[in-house]
Amino acid sequence: MTLELLAAQAQACTACGLAKNRTHVVFGEGNPDARLMIVGEGPGEEEDLQGRPFVGRSGQLLDKILEAAGIPRRSVYIANIVKCRPPQNRVPEPIEAKTCTSLWLIRQIQLVRPQIIIPLGATALEFFAGEKLSITKVRGKFFEWQGIKILPMFHPAYLLRNPSRAPGSPKHLTWLDIQLVKKTLD
Numbered sequence: 001m002t003l004e005l006l007a008a009q010a011q012a013c014t015a016c017g018l019a020k021n022r023t024h025v026v027f028g029e030g031n032p033d034a035r036l037m038i039v040g041e042g043p044g045e046e047e048d049l050q051g052r053p054f055v056g057r058s059g060q061l062l063d064k065i066l067e068a069a070g071i072p073r074r075s076v077y078i079a080n081i082v083k084c085r086p087p088q089n090r091v092p093e094p095i096e097a098k099t100c101t102s103l104w105l106i107r108q109i110q111l112v113r114p115q116i117i118i119p120l121g122a123t124a125l126e127f128f129a130g131e132k133l134s135i136t137k138v139r140g141k142f143f144e145w146q147g148i149k150i151l152p153m154f155h156p157a158y159l160l161r162n163p164s165r166a167p168g169s170p171k172h173l174t175w176l177d178i179q180l181v182k183k184t185l186d
C-alpha cells in the first residue's frame with residue numbers, strides 16, 4: 001500500500017454522513033517520509049473547496065509557526081481526524097471520528113511512520129490520548145502512542161482568537177512547544 005493508493009481509495013469514501021455535503025475529500029498531504037506529522041480536526045470551508053488540509057486562515061498561521069521554527073511545511077505530513085468537512089464546521093461526532101480514523105488516519109500513520117505527531121486541538125488530542133483532555137493541561141510534555149512521540153498543541157484557530165503574545169499566552173506557549181519539537185526531531 002502507498003499513500004497515493006490510499007488517497008485514491010479515500011476519494012470514493014461514503015462510510016459516514018459527512019460524505020453527503022463535501023466538495024472534496026481532504027485526505028492529507030506532505031512528505032511521505034516525514035519525521036513530523038501534524039493532525040488537525042477536519043477540513044474547513046477553504047480546505048473543502050481546495051481539497052487540501054490547512055490552507056485557510058488557520059493554515060496560514062500554522063505555516064508561519066512552522067517556518068519560524070525552521071520546519072518547512074513541505075518537510076512534514078499534514079492530515080486531519082476527519083477527511084470531509086462537517087456542516088458549519090461543527091466538531092465531528094464521535095462515530096464520524098471513529099469511522100474515519102479507523103479507515104484512513106491510522107493507515108496514513110502506519111505508512112508515514114513519523115517520529116513525532118502533533119495533534120492540533122482537543123479533537124485530535126482525544127484520538128491519541130483516548131480520552132477528552134484539555135490542551136492547556138497536557139501541552140508541553142510528550143506522551144507516547146504506539147511508539148510515536150505525541151506533543152499536543154493549541155489549534156491555530158484558537159490562537160487566531162487569542163492573539164496575545166504575552167508570556168504564558170497560548171501563542172507564547174505554542175512557540176515554546178514548536179521549538180521543543182524542532183529540538184527533538186533527529
Ligand code: URA
Pocket residue numbers: 040041042043044047052053054055056058059080
Ligand atoms: N482546521 C483543521 O483542523 N484542519 C484543517 O485542515 C483546516 C482547519
